[in-house]
Amino acid sequence: MNSKFSACVFCGSSNGANKIYSRVAEELGTLLANNNIDIVYGGGNTGLMGTLANSALAVGGNVTGVIPNFLQESEVGHPNLTELIVTDNMHDRKRLMYERADIFISLPGGTGTFDETIETMTWVQLNIFNKEIILVDVGAYWEPFLTLVKHGIKEGFISKKNESLLTLVKSSQQAIDVINRVQQQKV
Numbered sequence: 001m002n003s004k005f006s007a008c009v010f011c012g013s014s015n016g017a018n019k020i021y022s023r024v025a026e027e028l029g030t031l032l033a034n035n036n037i038d039i040v041y042g043g044g045n046t047g048l049m050g051t052l053a054n055s056a057l058a059v060g061g062n063v064t065g066v067i068p069n070f071l072q073e074s075e076v077g078h079p080n081l082t083e084l085i086v087t088d089n090m091h092d093r094k095r096l097m098y099e100r101a102d103i104f105i106s107l108p109g110g111t112g113t114f115d116e117t118i119e120t121m122t123w124v125q126l127n128i129f130n131k132e133i134i135l136v137d138v139g140a141y142w143e144p145f146l147t148l149v150k151h152g153i154k155e156g157f158i159s160k161k162n163e164s165l166l167t168l169v170k171s172s173q174q175a176i177d178v179i180n181r182v183q184q185q186k187v
Helices: 019-034 047-058 090-100 111-125 143-154 160-165 172-186
Strands: 006-010 038-041 063-068 083-087 103-106 133-136 166-169
Touching: 006 019, 006 090, 006 111, 019 038, 019 047, 019 172, 038 047, 038 090, 047 063, 063 090, 083 090, 090 111, 103 111, 103 172, 111 133, 111 160, 133 172, 143 160, 143 166, 160 166, 166 172
Parallel strands: 006 038, 006 103, 038 063, 063 083, 103 133, 133 166
Antiparallel strands: none
């Protein structure tokens, strides 16, 4: 596979209440690196972000972090990344992450992860770019979000076709399988 292919991973700066979240972040980082897929993520060294980055780096992966300067202290910008980009604000952070990614993967996370996932979904809906969005639904984490999307469809605020903007998987390996399919389509 081409090492130029990169996945932007959205995930929490904390570990969450269920240990499965950390396990899936570790598995995903390792699998992405072992499959020669570069990682772009929020640049933090804590929580799922740190676990994802550390697991990829441990097996020789390329990991680029993008963090706004005001979060350097609270999320502790990761000191050992392939590249750490410090931006002036959240908007620049997200823009750079979006530009550098071929595909998006959302692991469990908080409001920042929700924001990034929803904005990515919006940009695909508006045809700003056409990239796959994968939700890794471990521990049924994304089910309430999907229920909200379905409610928006039912109430006429979200087009039914936009439900297909999200690809739901149950494991890190299934996310890799989706990436492999997307890569094959680009050949």
